[in-house]
Amino acid sequence: QVQLQESGPGLVKPSQTLSLTCTVSGGSISSGGYYWSWIRQHPGKGLEWIGYIYYSGSTYYNPSLKSRVTISVDTSKNQFSLKLSSVTAADTAVYYCARALGGRPRAFDYWGQGTLVTVSS
């Protein structure tokens, strides 16, 4: 059973960089065939896909966040990470890591429990 677990600071100051890590267990990122994604949910709102990384390191980001987002992977630790720069209060959200199937259907079949990140001074 694949499990994903987010970790990182729950409070970030405005203008700083939000950094989160997702640790994957029960399966290897290096095995390929999946896109390892970050998705966020503003309080009381819907889901916004941030971007993904493949085990090889190739990435794709939501154009609305592209200038501030970096997703990286550490296959030796079976982890992938999110960095979001120049944060504002509008970046306060629950951040989820999730696995997207590499072939059809392109669905998110495993999710982390989510971690709330608050941007405040």
Next chain:
Amino acid sequence: DIQMTQSPSSLSASVGDRVTITCQASQDISNYLNWYQQKPGKAPKLLIYDASNLETGVPSRFSGSGSGTDFTFTISSLQPEDIATYYCQQYDNLPMYTFGQGTKLEIK
């Protein structure tokens, strides 16, 4: 960009009712549509993929249909544990993924 519009945004129904949620895409997305259930404080859970296929382990009272721009998600007989927010998600214009705004389902 493809926009996904769900309706209604909220819904109140009684146990045993048949519940229907719709999702409309701003352009033809074939059947590249998935449905998720999100219970309060929890991560979303995949229920339906490719518009009409039930994910393994999901109760058969859940179903989906549609293709092109109009899709329907149905619960044939509402159970108390179905209280959640439901989201559609398209993957026609990969590598972008887009979710609908959600439908909050409550028990009457």
